[in-house]
Amino acid sequence: MNDAPNPDAKWGYNALQRAVDAAGIALWTWNVDTDTFDMDDHGFALWDVPTDQSLTFEHLSDKVHPADRDRVRAAFIATRAVIGPFEIDFRTLVDTKVRWISARGKGNDEDILRRVMTGVFLDVTGRKQAEESSELLAGEMSHRVKNLLSIASALAMITSRSASGVDDMASQLMHRLTALGRAHDLVRPLPGHHGDAALLGDIFSVLLAPYDDKGAFAGRIRISVPRMGIGESSAALLALIVHELATNSLKYGSLSSETGVLDVSGSVTGDDVRIVWTEQGGPRIEGPSEKPGYGSKLVRQTAESALGGSIAYDWTESGAVVTLDVKIAVLAT
Incomplete structure (x- = not known):
């Protein structure tokens, strides 16, 4: 054997x-x-x-x-x-x-x-993280589509206030929708791009251009922020915050009213930059809802987790005041 x-x-x-x-x-x-x-x-x-x-x-x-x-x-x-x-x-x-x-x-x-x-x-950590990312992306896309429908309706309403006729309204509305498309390009990060994506002031100007009135209502959005370059990654994150704040203002805040105004100011202290979003003249705001919506969660998560900064809300009688603090070094990335 x-x-x-x-x-x-x-x-x-x-x-x-x-x-x-x-x-x-x-x-x-x-x-x-x-x-x-x-x-x-x-x-x-x-x-x-x-x-x-x-x-x-x-x-x-x-x-x-x-x-x-x-x-x-x-x-x-x-x-x-x-x-x-x-x-x-x-x-x-x-x-x-x-x-x-x-x-x-x-x-x-x-x-x-x-x-x-x-x-x-x-x-299976990698697979689960990928699934969670896909679910977050799907939720974000669904949220954006719903917001776009609300924005289109609101833009048509504020355009009708200053338009002199059907042709003028169509021209103004197309201009606003084109500006809205440029704003969404900022919200969507572009792969393979290096260097500064934009200036801080330009980000606010491009993103808020669709919401500013013409004619008798012109100039109700005022922007005064420090001149500084913003990196590709931070530009997309900051744009996401600004877009969400503008959408909420158009639905419930100062941009929903003919007499409402929006001031965006910024200041630098040491290594930090502070951006203050101040709304006035809109409908009376009682305060935040007991259960924050997807947009509010997205803004806070982006500001605190993705940008490593902080965001605070002050619900005054004249309108919302939102304060965003971020490190200058982070915005440069």
Whole structure:
């Protein structure tokens, strides 16, 4: 009898190990009687636990994100009753780092050996982040389309106030819609562009041009900001904020009224630039709604998270006052 090792079997094992490593798969076992968990080295690294530590399901549960912990526990217990393959995605939280993990295996004791269940862990953080980005983009696009419909209607109304006739109104409205298109080009970042995207004053001038009246109502939008170059990334983010503020003003604030005016001023203090958006003469504003809308959340997220600055609202009787503080160095990027 030949007891020599089978070279084909050894090659197959090595090939399988390389494939597992290349796929980033972590192998795990769970003794359903003793609650003992074991993993390969990649699994210990994925969960950030010492390789010499004795593990139970509860030990790993402590590293599951609090918002997912009960769901994960219930799902793993239910695997004993699940027939066939199962899969569950959840988050882990180590210090402040969030990671998405997909756990996969077979339930209903299928092919169970010595009361030990087997399965794999996959790091799916990149896929989940891509899905969240897609959902955010879809929500933002839906929000913008709804805003555009409201803006088009409001632009037609304010154009009718100063137009002398049908032809004049059509000409003015086309001019405003063309300016609105240029404004949206600023909101949409352009790939491959380097250097300063625009001057700070030009960003406000282009974005607010569609909303300024002509004739007797001309000049109700006044802009006075420091002369400074804005980088491509920050220009798109700042444009997003300005566009959202202008849309809200056109719907509910000073730009919705014939007598309303808008002042945008800026000042530099040390390494910071402060931009103050002041509305006057519009409808009386009681204050912010109890539940902020998507636009308000988008403005705050852009100002604080994306630009690393701060934004504050003051709801005065004469109109809203919005104060944006951002580092000069950030605006240059």
